[in-house]
Amino acid sequence: xxxxxxxxxxxxxxxxxxxxxxxxxxxxxxxxxxxxxxxxxxxxxxxxxxxxxxxxxxxxxxxxxxxxxxxxxxxxxxxxxxxxxxxxxxxxxxxxxxxxxxxxxxxxxxxxxxxxxxxxxxxxxxxxxxxxxxxxxxxxxxxxxxxxxxxxxxxxxxxxxxxxxxxxxxxxxxxxxxxxxxxxxxxxxxxxxxxxxxxxxxxxxxxxxxxxxxxxxxxxxxxxxxxxxxxxx
Amino acid sequence: xxxxxxxxxxxxxxxxxxxxxxxxxxxxxxxxxxxxxxxxxxxxxxxxxxxxxxxxxxxxxxxxxxxxxxxxxxxxxxxxxxxxxxxxxxxxxxxxxxxxxxxxxxxxxxxxxxxxxxxxxxxxxxxxxxxxxxxxxxxxxxxxxxxxxxxxxxxxxxxxxxxxxxxxxxxxxxxxxxxxxxxxxxxxxxxxxxxxxxxxxxxxxxxxxxxxxxxxxxxxxxxxxxxxxxxxxxxxxxxxxxxxxxxxxxxxxxxxxxxxxxxxxxxxxxxxxxxxxxxxxxxxxxxxxxxxxxxxxxxxxxxxxx
Amino acid sequence: xxxxxxxxxxxxxxxxxxxxxxxxxxxxxxxxxxxxxxxxxxxxxxxxxxxxxxxxxxxxxxxxxxxxxxxxxxxxxxxxxxxxxxxxxxxxxxxxxxxxxxxxxxxx
Numbered sequence: 001x002x003x004x005x006x007x008x009x010x011x012x013x014x015x016x017x018x019x020x021x022x023x024x025x026x027x028x029x030x031x032x033x034x035x036x037x038x039x040x041x042x043x044x045x046x047x048x049x050x051x052x053x054x055x056x057x058x059x060x061x062x063x064x065x066x067x068x069x070x071x072x073x074x075x076x077x078x079x080x081x082x083x084x085x086x087x088x089x090x091x092x093x094x095x096x097x098x099x100x101x102x103x104x105x106x107x108x109x110x111x112x113x114x115x116x117x118x119x120x121x122x123x124x125x126x127x128x129x130x131x132x133x134x135x136x137x138x139x140x141x142x143x144x145x146x147x148x149x150x151x152x153x154x155x156x157x158x159x160x161x162x163x164x165x166x167x168x169x170x171x172x173x174x175x176x177x178x179x180x181x182x183x184x185x186x187x188x189x190x191x192x193x194x195x196x197x198x199x200x201x202x203x204x205x206x207x208x209x210x211x212x213x214x215x216x217x218x219x220x221x222x223x224x225x226x227x228x229x230x231x232x233x
Numbered sequence: 234x235x236x237x238x239x240x241x242x243x244x245x246x247x248x249x250x251x252x253x254x255x256x257x258x259x260x261x262x263x264x265x266x267x268x269x270x271x272x273x274x275x276x277x278x279x280x281x282x283x284x285x286x287x288x289x290x291x292x293x294x295x296x297x298x299x300x301x302x303x304x305x306x307x308x309x310x311x312x313x314x315x316x317x318x319x320x321x322x323x324x325x326x327x328x329x330x331x332x333x334x335x336x337x338x339x340x341x342x343x344x345x346x347x348x349x350x351x352x353x354x355x356x357x358x359x360x361x362x363x364x365x366x367x368x369x370x371x372x373x374x375x376x377x378x379x380x381x382x383x384x385x386x387x388x389x390x391x392x393x394x395x396x397x398x399x400x401x402x403x404x405x406x407x408x409x410x411x412x413x414x415x416x417x418x419x420x421x422x423x424x425x426x427x428x429x430x431x432x433x434x435x436x437x438x439x440x441x442x443x444x445x446x447x448x449x450x451x452x453x454x455x456x457x458x459x460x461x462x463x464x465x466x467x468x469x470x471x472x473x474x475x476x477x478x479x480x481x482x483x484x485x486x487x488x489x490x491x492x493x494x495x496x497x498x499x500x501x502x503x504x505x506x507x508x509x510x511x512x513x514x515x516x517x518x519x520x521x522x523x524x525x526x527x528x529x530x531x532x533x534x535x536x537x538x539x
Numbered sequence: 540x541x542x543x544x545x546x547x548x549x550x551x552x553x554x555x556x557x558x559x560x561x562x563x564x565x566x567x568x569x570x571x572x573x574x575x576x577x578x579x580x581x582x583x584x585x586x587x588x589x590x591x592x593x594x595x596x597x598x599x600x601x602x603x604x605x606x607x608x609x610x611x612x613x614x615x616x617x618x619x620x621x622x623x624x625x626x627x628x629x630x631x632x633x634x635x636x637x638x639x640x641x642x643x644x645x646x647x
Binding site: 048049052055056059063081082085087088092093095096100121122125129142144145150153154156169170177181182209213219223225230232 | 335
């Protein structure tokens with residue numbers, strides 16, 4: 001489903017979301033509530049500039065529409081892999097985007113992430129993973145790194161990584177693994193508008209992902225380890 | 234001020250921070266014998282994901298956490314061991330950091346010190362590592378929002394990359410050495426994606442010009458630049474105890490303006506000296522070769538004082 | 540499985556000893572990195588020095604037995620459990636880390 005079909009499924013005609021290059025932004029109406037929408041399309045490579053453009057939308061929402069919910073539409077191949085971006089400080093630009101989204105949450109804007117196609121690595125850390133909660137369409141995929149680069153960096157054979165990516169929950173990119181691990185709250189099927197309404201009503205503002213991961217069995221240790229630090233003498 | 238003698242042992246010569254292990258850094262940087270470790274190695278909280286790849290675990294999963302004193306002040310600390318899995322964040326490692334920040338919310342130390350040395354997400358734990366890094370980021374920002382000062386020290390051989398490069402820039406204050414590096418993607422990954430012309434990962438001078446402490450200091454992406462010396466990191470950390478800055482809307486708007494200006498002024502620069510020149514900083518052409526103390530005397534880019 | 544992952548090898552040895560180490564706080568030496576190892580010493584109730592090794596370098600059981608046996612001949616420890624995570628360290632490095640660990644035992 002492309003972003004335009006998604007927008008229609010979510011909001012019908014009640015939106016003015018548009019694409020400026022690979023940046024998505026606009027305002028939508030759901031159950032008579034205005035929602036700020038920002039994100040990317042075309043499996044966007046998030047560089048320094050695109051991170052700033054997204055941050056600008058979030059900042060404007062905080063400045064001009066206090067309390068307005070924010071929907072992050074996520075389709076990215078991760079951070080832009082260019083020397084120019086590293087020189088400029090892409091990690092700072094991405095941290096800035098993340099901090100803007102995080103501040104919006106703290107100022108009472110409900111922030112919902114939706115992976116509607118793919119999400120990788122840094123592009124996901126500064127979008128869905130810093131929202132109040134992240135959701136996904138069933139066919140979406142979430143990865144840390146493409147296999148060839150991963151093989152180079154880990155020195156593990158690419159064939160081995162490919163095999164693990166088939167069925168091993170730690171490696172497989174299917175979003176159901178992320179649900180099991182607590183990284184994604186749930187998958188949206190059928191009535192997407194209803195799913196979004198539900199998410200706006202239900203998503204907690206605390207980080208419950210480790211507890212969710214333990215309850216669902218996909219990530220058994222994280223919650224207990226964090227609690228053990230709290231309890232340590 | 235407080236007339237405090239900072240209880241530091243009289244060291245006869247410089248001790249390389251880069252060459253120290255995580256635990257050696259903690260032992261030397263903090264007030265002597267004050268580090269109390271939580272979830273120590275004997276508790277064997279190792280990774281559940283590494284054995285399937287034939288990789289041995291580490292008893293502390295690559296990060297030592299606890300409380301200590303720095304110049305008499307209570308601080309919480311974490312030190313990532315760069316030699317283990319490149320300091321990559323896995324499920325347990327990340328959860329230790331999350332717990333540390335959450336405990337800081339409850340116990341309110343003077344600061345949380347993160348001795349960061351990491352390639353980011355531990356690729357051997359892929360999905361679990363990615364979620365873990367994000368949980369660390371959220372917990373760090375929770376601590377900052379509650380008024381806890383968060384300080385990151387970067388000076389290890391592996392630098393601070395990937396998701397940890399983002400996490401570092403969420404802190405109040407960053408201290409780097411010349412030897413340290415702070416960036417997002419490693420040069421090898423960039424070279425693998427776009428070729429050696431884009432980024433020759435074996436050109437060490439280039440790598441350090443683009444990602445090293447010197448460049449980051451001159452453009453303002455780190456707050457202090459120190460020698461590769463544990464004592465210098467210690468002194469810088471003490472200075473950083475006063476560095477808390479709340480994340481407010483005006484603060485982020487100022488940050489946005491700064492980053493926009495940088496984008497505009499840097500143009501298409503792909504090497505550091507060109508960028509410095511275009512940003513109007515370090516006009517001295519000797520800047521790449523100056524000693525650290527001489528560099529600190531140069532004017533940096535006109536930024537809001539942090 | 541068409542691409543089996545390399546598996547870790549686990550080795551265990553228990554050598555009798557006559558010098559009880561007495562109670563002590565756990566001691567750690569070394570780091571798990573390429574060509575390196577970490578060694579954790581803990582007090583135990585047994586009259587032996589027990590070694591539990593987890594290593595990514597498979598097939599060196601006889602060398603481990605020799606190096607660890609050698610170490611025990613020198614130190615004659617009892618009531619000690621030694622746990623090792625190894626990533627292909629040479630016998631010299633293994634010996635070094637063991638010595639560093641034991642040296643911490645002796646420091647009050």
